[in-house]
Structure formats: structure tokens, C-alpha cells
Amino acid sequence: MKRKTEFGIGLWGLWLGLAVAVFVLSIYPLLWLARGSFKTAAGYGFGRYVELFDRFSFADVLVNSWVYALGTTAMSMVLGVGLAVLVARTDIPGKGAIRLATVLAFVSPPWLTAMAYVFLASPNAGIVNVLMNGWFGVKPFDVHSMAGMIVVSALFLYAFVFLTVESALTAIDGSYEEAARIAGAGRWAVLFRVTLPLVTPALVAAAVFSLIIAWGLFATPAILGLPARVYVFSTQLYLFLNAFPPRLELAAAMGMIFCLSAAVLGAVLYLLRRPGAAGRYAVIVGKGRRPALLPLGHAKWGALVFAWATSTLSVLLPYVVIGFMSINTSWYGELSLANVSLSNFVYVLTEYPNTLRVIGNSLQIAGIETLIVLAVGLGVAYLSARTSMPGREALKGFATYTVLVPSVAFVAGVLWAWIQPPLALYGTIAVIVLAQAARSLPIAVRNIADGFRQLDPALEEAARITGAGRFRVFVRVTLPLLRFVALSTGTIVFLSGLRDLNTPLFLGSGSTDTLTLAVLIFQFWGEGRAGESAAFSILLLVLTLVIFLPLYRREPSLR
Amino acid sequence: MSGVVVEKLSKVFGTVRAVDDVSFGVAEGSILSLLGPSGCGKTTILRSIAGLEAPDSGRIRLGDRPVFDAAEGGVLVPAEERNLGMVFQAYAIWPHMTVFENVAFGLKVRGTARAATEAAVAAALRLVRLDGYGARYPSELSGGQQQRVVLARCLAYKPTLLLLDEPLANLDARLRDEMRVELRRIQRETGTTMIAVTHDQAEALALSDRILVMDKGRIVQDGTPEEIWRRPAAPFVADFLGTVNRFAARTLDPTTLVAENGARVALAHGLSGAAEICLRPTGAVLEAPGVAGPNRWPGVVAASLFVGEYREVKVRCGTLELDLRISAGPDYPPGAPVTVVIDPERLILFRGEA
Numbered sequence: 001m002k003r004k005t006e007f008g009i010g011l012w013g014l015w016l017g018l019a020v021a022v023f024v025l026s027i028y029p030l031l032w033l034a035r036g037s038f039k040t041a042a043g044y045g046f047g048r049y050v051e052l053f054d055r056f057s058f059a060d061v062l063v064n065s066w067v068y069a070l071g072t073t074a075m076s077m078v079l080g081v082g083l084a085v086l087v088a089r090t091d092i093p094g095k096g097a098i099r100l101a102t103v104l105a106f107v108s109p110p111w112l113t114a115m116a117y118v119f120l121a122s123p124n125a126g127i128v129n130v131l132m133n134g135w136f137g138v139k140p141f142d143v144h145s146m147a148g149m150i151v152v153s154a155l156f157l158y159a160f161v162f163l164t165v166e167s168a169l170t171a172i173d174g175s176y177e178e179a180a181r182i183a184g185a186g187r188w189a190v191l192f193r194v195t196l197p198l199v200t201p202a203l204v205a206a207a208v209f210s211l212i213i214a215w216g217l218f219a220t221p222a223i224l225g226l227p228a229r230v231y232v233f234s235t236q237l238y239l240f241l242n243a244f245p246p247r248l249e250l251a252a253a254m255g256m257i258f259c260l261s262a263a264v265l266g267a268v269l270y271l272l273r274r275p276g277a278a279g280r281y282a283v284i285v286g287k288g289r290r291p292a293l294l295p296l297g298h299a300k301w302g303a304l305v306f307a308w309a310t311s312t313l314s315v316l317l318p319y320v321v322i323g324f325m326s327i328n329t330s331w332y333g334e335l336s337l338a339n340v341s342l343s344n345f346v347y348v349l350t351e352y353p354n355t356l357r358v359i360g361n362s363l364q365i366a367g368i369e370t371l372i373v374l375a376v377g378l379g380v381a382y383l384s385a386r387t388s389m390p391g392r393e394a395l396k397g398f399a400t401y402t403v404l405v406p407s408v409a410f411v412a413g414v415l416w417a418w419i420q421p422p423l424a425l426y427g428t429i430a431v432i433v434l435a436q437a438a439r440s441l442p443i444a445v446r447n448i449a450d451g452f453r454q455l456d457p458a459l460e461e462a463a464r465i466t467g468a469g470r471f472r473v474f475v476r477v478t479l480p481l482l483r484f485v486a487l488s489t490g491t492i493v494f495l496s497g498l499r500d501l502n503t504p505l506f507l508g509s510g511s512t513d514t515l516t517l518a519v520l521i522f523q524f525w526g527e528g529r530a531g532e533s534a535a536f537s538i539l540l541l542v543l544t545l546v547i548f549l550p551l552y553r554r555e556p557s558l559r
Numbered sequence: 560m561s562g563v564v565v566e567k568l569s570k571v572f573g574t575v576r577a578v579d580d581v582s583f584g585v586a587e588g589s590i591l592s593l594l595g596p597s598g599c600g601k602t603t604i605l606r607s608i609a610g611l612e613a614p615d616s617g618r619i620r621l622g623d624r625p626v627f628d629a630a631e632g633g634v635l636v637p638a639e640e641r642n643l644g645m646v647f648q649a650y651a652i653w654p655h656m657t658v659f660e661n662v663a664f665g666l667k668v669r670g671t672a673r674a675a676t677e678a679a680v681a682a683a684l685r686l687v688r689l690d691g692y693g694a695r696y697p698s699e700l701s702g703g704q705q706q707r708v709v710l711a712r713c714l715a716y717k718p719t720l721l722l723l724d725e726p727l728a729n730l731d732a733r734l735r736d737e738m739r740v741e742l743r744r745i746q747r748e749t750g751t752t753m754i755a756v757t758h759d760q761a762e763a764l765a766l767s768d769r770i771l772v773m774d775k776g777r778i779v780q781d782g783t784p785e786e787i788w789r790r791p792a793a794p795f796v797a798d799f800l801g802t803v804n805r806f807a808a809r810t811l812d813p814t815t816l817v818a819e820n821g822a823r824v825a826l827a828h829g830l831s832g833a834a835e836i837c838l839r840p841t842g843a844v845l846e847a848p849g850v851a852g853p854n855r856w857p858g859v860v861a862a863s864l865f866v867g868e869y870r871e872v873k874v875r876c877g878t879l880e881l882d883l884r885i886s887a888g889p890d891y892p893p894g895a896p897v898t899v900v901i902d903p904e905r906l907i908l909f910r911g912e913a
Contacts, residue, residue: 175651178611181638182645183665184716193664197655 007389010471015389018379022399025376025438030259030405033413036252048253056236056250065233065258068149068221069214075154076210079310080161081196081203087162088169089177089195091293092303099166100552101311106159107548108315109499109518111219112537115525116318117143117152118223119325144228153220155314157213161206168202169195177294187294201272208265209403215258216407218502223525233258234408234502241415241506252416255409266404319541325534344535352532354512354520359539362516365433365504366497372437373493374486377444382474385452386460396449400442411435411506427509432516435503440493447492451485491551495544562587562752563608563720568617570603577603578614579776585720585769587622590746590753592763595773596799601756605722608754609645610638621719639668644713644751648725650705652697658684658708659693665716683715686745703734707741714749723755727762739765760800764788772796790907797837797907804838804881815853820877825853827903837907840884845872848896856899860891874899 007015040047052058086092087099120128121141129139142148172195180194196203218234226235237254240247296303330339348355380399383392402410414435418425425431459481463473479486501518508514517540524533563585570578578600585591593601606612608619610626613635619627621643626636644665653661662683666676684690687707697705706726713721726742727735739762746753757763763770764784772780772787772795780792791797794805808816808824816824816834824836851857858876869886876899883899891897 173649173651175647175649176653178609178638179645179647179651179712180653180664181611182609182641182643182722183668183712184639184642185664185668186639189668193668194653198653200655 007387008470011387011389014379015383015391015395018376018383018395019391021372021376022380022395022441025372025434025441026398026402029410029413029417029435029438032416033252033255033259033409036249036413036416037256039249039252048249049257052250052253052257058236058254061231061233061236061254062257064146064231065215067146068153068232069211071146071150072153072157072214072217073207073210075150076157076161077203077207079154079158080206081165083158083307083310084162084166084169085191085195086303086307088166089172089294090296090303092296092300092307094304094307098307098311101315102159102162103552105156105311105314106163107495107499107544108156108318108541109219109501109537110153110156110217111223111501111518111522111525112322112541113156113314113318114152114220114223115325115530115533115537116321117148119321119530120317121148142228144224144230146225146230149221149224149230149232152224153214153217155310155318156220157210157217158310158314160213161210164206164209165199165202168199172198174293187299190294204272205269208269211265212262212404212406215262216409216502218408218505219522222522233406237408237412238506241412248412248416248419251412255406255412258406258409259404262404262406266401322534322537322541325530326538329531344531345538347532348535348539354515357512358515358517358520359543361429361512361514362498362518362540365429365436365516366494368433369436369440369497370490370494372433373440373444374490376437376441377448377489378479378482378486380445381448381452382478385449386457386478396445399445402438403442407439407502408506410439411503414438414503415507426507427511427514429514432504432507432514435507436497436500439500439503440496444489444493447489448482448485451482455481488551491547495548498544498547499540562589562622563754564618564620565604565608566618566620568604568607568614568619570600570607570612570614576776578607581617581773581776581778583771583778583781585752585754587752588750589768590743590755590766592755592757592767592770593773594757594760594763594770594799595779596758599773600776601773602724605724605754605756608720609643609722610636610641642716642718643720643722644716644718645722646706646709646713646724646726648728650709650729652705652708652712654697656697657693658689658695658697658700661697661708662693662711662715664712669716671716679715680711683711686714686748687711687741702730703738706730706734706738710742710745714745714751717749717751719752721751721753723753725757726755728757728759735762742766764800772799774799791837794835794837794909797909801839803840803907804879806836806838806879808834808836810834818879820879822851822856822876822879823853824901824906825903826906826908835909837909838881838901839905839907840871840882841886842905843881843883843899843901845874845883845885845888845891846898846900849898851898854901854903856901858897858899860893860895860897862893863891865890 037048038044038046083098083102087095092098118126120126121143123129123139123142123144126139126141126143129141133139143152176194176198177190180190185193215233218238221230221232221235222238225232231239233254237251240251240254326344327342328339329341329343376399380396383389384396414431415426418431418434425434455478460473460477463477464470468476499518501522504514504516504519505522508516508519517536521533521536521540524530524536565584566582568578568581569576581600581604583591593604595601603612607614607627614627614629616629617627618625618629621641625634626641628634653664656664659680662680663676666679671679680693681690684693687710689704689707689711692700692704692708697708700708706729727738730738743766745751755763755766757766764787767784770780770782770784770787771778774795780787780796782792787796788800791800797803798805806819808818811817811823814826816826816836818824818836848857849855856876858874858881860872861875861880862873864871869884870890872883872885872891874881874883874897881899
């Protein structure tokens, strides 16, 4: 009797297709990055690494990068964890508004905050400095500094920390804290000995990913640091790529150094999450769970000031400033309404010749990226959650490991991978799409895998027992049940694709063929045309909110 | 001096009076149980004593120290300053700390010196028979051991009062029996005053010196386990203490009742007026059909289920159906005629509405 194989030809075909896709998206570029970093004039070796330190004072860049990333992470943790504790574990009023502000800070582009703070706090013409000068005769703030870079980056990154930690905090059973209070522990002892230690894995994850994200942030160090000659990893990489001739080998060597640093951090994270340690943190939420919100009492006012100051500085103020800049024809130094006009918008919408083309490019890149990411993400998550095929976990690992690669390092790898014949895609929209898709794949795989986990396999098994094949079950049962996870994941991927600056800036050809809104805004800014830049930012913001707000209203987990 | 005094305590959630003007005291060194169905207010009372819930009105005193007073210029001592211990239903053992660290926590936040802490932790672990487990993490312990860690954690700093919220609900039947005995032993050895909340009548009966039966935010009966078992103050209490057969009756003469099915009941003690009769499942035996009369009711077996130590037999007597537990005599199959012999000493009588 002929025994049917466990996995049909269709499943193997899917497996193969996904393996190819994951290889092309996530592995191939980093292989090239490694190879490029060892390429020297005489063959292969560590020559480029030596050259980095000898001729480009790379030690300074290394120190700056660590100071910048650590500072940003530390401040993001203080703000993000503080807010998360307030929202998840206390009776602070106005939680919905605090959470909305934080989510908005998370989806708004980081360069927007940087631009707004240049307007507010650049050393000579920043509006706050001008006002302070008028009142007290001092100009206290200088946003073009390491401190400025750290503060402004943290005002964006704290939202990531908040979202990571808050969900973990919400899942804690209230009786852990109640038991500590009854044992005699005051507010702070409960917080630092019970509440926060219980979510150690989430805290470490937030810190590790904040560091890696900070290494990959380009816009903020570029807008704030370059004028003051404060170079970090990402801006130094940009300079290497824009040198003439481009110093691709040096860029690769530098990328490798940061990839390896990130890998070490990733290993720490893995150790914390290994099964043996998990029981020490895993908090089982049993029945009869109470949220047990800690009454703030008189501390309420301090907490409210903290929450609202953070939200104002990170979201409200930048948006207001960018809005003001977009309707103002004169730039620095004055807070008058004398120069208010819509001329920036008139220029952006009617005079600038490529507006539609650029918006089209942006939507096209984000759209194709989203489709690729959803298709690969669904496939990888499906194989991992619903089959016992060999190599399924490796596939998932390779699809998600890129979260540990700082964004600009990965982009440098993509550059290496696609610049040479026969696959010279460099300078096309396709390569931008590939790079952005690889960056978004981890979050998609994770979200969809979570979706599968919440889906009772019996629903699919029931369909198979009635006689439906694997494919039909997937289309008729699994996909409809996962549609909301897919929709929300798609929206998040689309939005991050829309506002991505690093990838199209580093990989674009410089012509309008690959120009996106984010790159255009950055270029206008570089030319000192802040008004036009702000007007385009408002355009992008409107696009973002139109896409995002319907999701926010429907997705309870975001609220 | 009394251990705990609760006076005129009330708490409203929305429109529900969760606790409705409740007063009671607990003698020092005794165990009191609050017994009732879920939603009867017992947990709210416990959490109010703990300081985790702020009542709307009333007073709570621990020893001679007021910890809550709703009166003007009132008192609300926060939970961490009441020097209590509490055993949570889901244990709430901190999973990120070792057993030692869990037990030492209360001493550490009180600033106890290291040597004293170590001695107190060792003593507490010995008390709950977990010596040598200090270095383990809670995830490496069984359910029963976790329960013991919780007790040690509460007792290590010698609280004035130990609160237990459904302490045995998460244990399987065998462990539950064991822990009941252990709890009593620990209470005896330490002399700690305890208040337990439970919905399990067997737990309350076995554990307590005194029981408060609660329903809808009020105390229905306050008494020793024996009083509550033998003389329930209301049909609700009798019901809650075990499935009983309940039926209406009227008096024929002071020692004879006519039940609603027309059968007669001869009483051991006199009664007048209409009545409600409760008959425990073990309050009657079955005999072969014979002469009917007072306390000897003719019936037909409707169902019979063998469950081990006894049979659960449903007998139809006219319009009444009685659920009985029969542990002796022959097995009467369904449909068999029988005589139900009622033991008048074991009837529980309530004066019904006329």
C-alpha cells in the first residue's frame, strides 16, 4: 500500500518559496555586508577595520554612538517605564488620552520632532532661546549637541518603551502587589521590589531594542548632530556613502561592528527568556484577577504633571511647531503672525512639479512592502504554528533576527548586495522595497504568530475533518479569523514604510524615480527651506492619520 | 482585649450593597470564618480589614488600634502599616524571588537586621515544614509547598492578624484535608488570630472556632461550627450547609405536623403554627414497604446511584421528592416501593409564614 507523505507537494512548495524569500530579504544582504567589510585593495583581511580606527578617528564615533544610544535609552526608559507604570498600575486619571498621545508619538516620524526642536532650541535663533534672551539675557538651550540629540530622540523612543512595558505590566495579577503592601512595603518598595522585577524580561527587551533602534536612528543625529560635528554611527555611515568616491568597504566594516554589538545584546535577551528562567518571571493570571490599581493620593498631581509634560513635549509641541512653520514664510526667531500665509502649501500642492510623483512613490513603496511582508509573514507564522515541518523554526528565526540589526547597518548590506551585476537593482524602487520589507518582517511574523497562538487549532481541525484540504481551510477558516491581526499588522507596516527615511535616502538614486516624501522633506530641510519641509510634513501627517485613526478606533489593544 | 472589632461596616459598589451594616468581633488567638456564596460580601470585608478596600462607613479596630473610621476626621491606615498577613487565593508568591527572599520580604521592609531575619525565616520555614527549601524558586515547588511558603511569608514577621482568602480552594482534595490540619496546628503553635473567607462549608466547619454565615452583604448567623450545623438560624443556612430536602408543613397538634404531601411527621419537641421542615440526606433510612404512619412514609424509588460509601437515592413520596444518602440495607432498584423512616431528632424546623 502506498503511504501518503505527511506533507504534500503544496506545503513543500510553500516552504521552498518562503525560504527563498527570507534568504533574499534578510540573509543575502548581511552576507554581502560581511564580505564587503573584509574586502581590501589586496584581497581580503581586516584592513578596513584597521583603517577605520587609524584614519577616521573611529574611536570617537564609537564613543559617541554608545553615549548617544545609552543616553537615549536611559531617558526613554525613565519616561516610558514611568508612564507605563502610571497607566497600567495606578488610578491616574485620563489614561486614554495619555495612551493616545504615546501611540501618536510612536507613529509620528522621528525627524519631525528633531525639526521642531531646531526651531525651538537652536542655539541662536531658536524661539525659546530668543525669548529667554529677551527676558533674562541668556540663551540656555543648544539642541545641536549630544544632549540635544539624546533628549529629542528619547521623546520619540519612549513611546516604544511604553508600548513594550505597558502590556507586560497590565498582565500582572494585582495580588502580587497587594501581598507586598500587606507585608509592609510602601509604594516605592512595591514598585522597585515587586512590580518592576516581575516584568524584568520586558524591561530588558525594551532597553536592548532601544539601544539597537538608537544606533539605527539617522534623522535626529543628522539634523541635530551634523551641524555641530557630533558624529555617530549612522551619520558617519551616511558620510562614507556620500563621499566621493563612496567608501563602501568602510561602511560595511562599521556596519559589522555594530551588528556584532547588537548580537551580544541579543544573546543577553535570549538568556533571560530561556525556558529555565521563564518561570521566575512568568506571571500566571488566574481567575478572579483584580487590576488592583494603586491609589496615588496626593502624588496624583505630580504624576499628572509628568505624564502631560511628556506628552506635550513629545507630541503636542512638535506638531504645533511644525504646523506653525508650515504656515510661516519667514523662518527663525520670531513668534509673530505677521508672516502667516498659505504660500508653503500653495508651493507644495501646485508649484512643486513632482508632488504627485513623490506621493505616488511613497505609497507604491509602502504598499508593495506591506504585501510582501504580509505574504511572507503569514507563511512563516503558518508553518511554525500549524505544521511540524523541518526547519520551520529556523525559517522563523531567520525572518526575525533582523530586529537585532541596526537599521542603517542593514541598509549598508542591502547596498552591497544589490549594487553589482547581474542583479544591480541599486537605485531602483525595487531595492528600497526589499530593504524596507526585510526591516518590517520581524514585527509582522511576531504579530501574526501571536494571532495564531490565540486561534484554537480545533477550529481548523474541524474544517479539515469535514473534508476540506489544507489550502481551502487556510483560505476559508484561518484567514478570515486572522483578518484583524493581518489588517492591523498591515497598517503598522504601511505606516512605518511611509515614513521611513533611512532606506530610501541611502538606497535611492537621487532622481525623482525613487524620491519619497520623507526624503524630499529631508532634502528641503537640508536646503534651509523649512517652510516647504514643514508643509510636506503636514501632508505626510495627514496621510498617516487618515490611515491610522480608523485602526486605532477599532483595535482595542491600542487603546 | 479583643483581636479584631468590626462595627457597622458598609460598602456599596454602584447600586449593590456589597457589605450592609456588618458588625462582629474576633477573639484574640481564635479562627473566624466568613462563609457564604460568591458575591455575599465576605471578600470585601476581608479586603477592608486588610486595607485594600476603603469601606463607605463603619469602624475597624485591630486590638486597640483603630485602622478605619468613616466618621469625620476619620482614619484610614494604609495596608502596609497595619502589620497583617494575608494568604491570597492564587498564593501571590513572587516568582522572581527565592523561597528565602519571599519569606524574608516582610522583615526586610521592616528593616530587620540580617541575622535576625535569617533566624526568623528559618523558624517560619520550620513551622510550615519547609526547612531546606530556602534557595528554591517558587516555580520549582508543588502547589501544597507553595501554599506553605505563603503561610511562612505571612508568619515570619509575626503579624497581629492573619487573613486567609479562600486559602485551600486551589488545592486538590487530599492536600486540602492535609492543609486544614496544618493550619489548625500552626494556629495553635503561634497563637495567631485568623480570619478566613470561604465558600466551602466543610472547610469552614473544620477550620474555625466561629463561623459567620453571610448572604447578600449581611450576617445571617454567627456561631460555633456545631451550633451552625445543628441549629441553622434560617433555611438559607441549612441549605448552604449541604443539600437538604425542604418542604412546607402545618401543625396538626403540637407534636404532629402534616407535610405538604399529606404525610405526617411526629416531632420530638413541640411546635405550633405553620412550619418549614429541612431534612438532611442522611436524616432518614429505607425499609421494605410496610405499615405507614407518622415518620414512616410510603414511597417509590425514582433513581438510585451508587457513589461508593453510600447510595444517592431519590424517593417519591406523594407530591414530594426526597434526596437521601443510604449507606446500609438492601439496594432498592428504581420503581421499588419502600418505606422512608424519618429520624425526628434530625429534622430542622423553621417557623414558616402562616
